[in-house]
Amino acid sequence: MSPPDFGSRVFAGWRAAAPAWDAYTRHAFVEGMRTGQLPRPAFLHYLVQDYVFLVHFSRAWAMGVVKAESLAEMRTAAATVDALVNHEMRLHVEVCAKAGITEAALYSAAEEPENLAYTRYVMDAGLSGDFLDLMAALAPCVLGYGEIGARLGREATSDVYADWIGTYAGEEYQGVCAEVGGLIDAAAAARLGAEPERSPRWDRLCRRFATATRLEVGFWDMGLRGGA
Numbered sequence: 649m650s651p652p653d654f655g656s657r658v659f660a661g662w663r664a665a666a667p668a669w670d671a672y673t674r675h676a677f678v679e680g681m682r683t684g685q686l687p688r689p690a691f692l693h694y695l696v697q698d699y700v701f702l703v704h705f706s707r708a709w710a711m712g713v714v715k716a717e718s719l720a721e722m723r724t725a726a727a728t729v730d731a732l733v734n735h736e737m738r739l740h741v742e743v744c745a746k747a748g749i750t751e752a753a754l755y756s757a758a759e760e761p762e763n764l765a766y767t768r769y770v771m772d773a774g775l776s777g778d779f780l781d782l783m784a785a786l787a788p789c790v791l792g793y794g795e796i797g798a799r800l801g802r803e804a805t806s807d808v809y810a811d812w813i814g815t816y817a818g819e820e821y822q823g824v825c826a827e828v829g830g831l832i833d834a835a836a837a838a839r840l841g842a843e844p845e846r847s848p849r850w851d852r853l854c855r856r857f858a859t860a861t862r863l864e865v866g867f868w869d870m871g872l873r874g875g876a
Contacts, residue, residue: 651795652822656829658836658844659791662784662857668865672788673796677868681813684806691809692747693874694867697763699740699754701867704767706732708774708786715779717838724831728790731824739815762870766863773856780839780849783832784856788864794825 651673653660663669677694680686709732712725741751759767773785797816804813815821840847 652798652825654791654794654825654829656791656833658832659787659829661845661850662787662854663791665854666788666858666861668858668862669792672861672864672868673792673799675865675868677871678796678800680872681809682800682804682806684804684808686809690872690874691812692744692749694871695740695744696749696754696757697760697867697870697874699737699744700757700759701763701767702732702737702740703755704771705786705789708767708770708782711771711774712779712782712786715774715782717779721779721831721835724827728824728828731820735820736815739811743811760870762863762866766860766867769860769863773860777856778839780832780835780853781856783835784853785860787828787832787857788860790828791825792861792864794822797821 651663653663677686677690680690706729709725709729712728713722716722716725740754744754745751770782770785774782793816797813797818800813801817804810836844840849844850
C-alpha cells in the first residue's frame, strides 16, 4: 500500500527528495513499537525527550502565526499549537505518570544533544526564513508521524504500544495531517506559483525538509540509546 500523502503535492515532492525518509519512518525504534519488542526503558526515555521536543515544537508552530500571510495560515498554525499542547502532549503525561514520572519532571528534563539540534534547527528555519521555510522544517515530524501511525495501525503485531500507535493512527491526528498538507500546498502556491517545483527556491526547501528528516533519524537513535 502506498504511503499517505495527505493530499499534498508539495509534501510528496519533499518526501521523494529526502534520502533518509525510509530510515526515519521505518527506523528500528518504529519497528520495535510495531512488534512490541522495543525495550520499555527506551520508550520512556524517548517519551521524556519528546515531551521536551513538543514544548519547543509548539513554540515553532506559534511562530507560524507570526510568519503567516493569511488568516487561513494563522488559523491552521494556531489549531496545531492547540493540538500539540492540549492533546498530543497528554499521551506523554499519562504514560509517564504510570511509570512514576511527573509532568514537572518532564518539563524540566535535560535535553539530549539530538533534541537540542533538532528543535533549534526548526526554530532557526522560522527565524531566518519565511512561513514556507518553517513548514519545510516542521513537516517531517507532523506528517512523518502521521505516515508511521497509519502504517503501524495496519501492521502492528502487538498491542504493547497500542496507545502511542492509536494516537497517530487515529482520525483526529490523521485529520491534522490532512490540514497541514493542505496548508503547505496553499502556502507554496501563494509564494512559488502553480508549479512550485520550478521555483528557484524549491531545492532549498527540499534541503530543509531533508535535513529535518535526518534529525528525526537521530532522534530515534537517541531513543534507542536510552534503552541500553
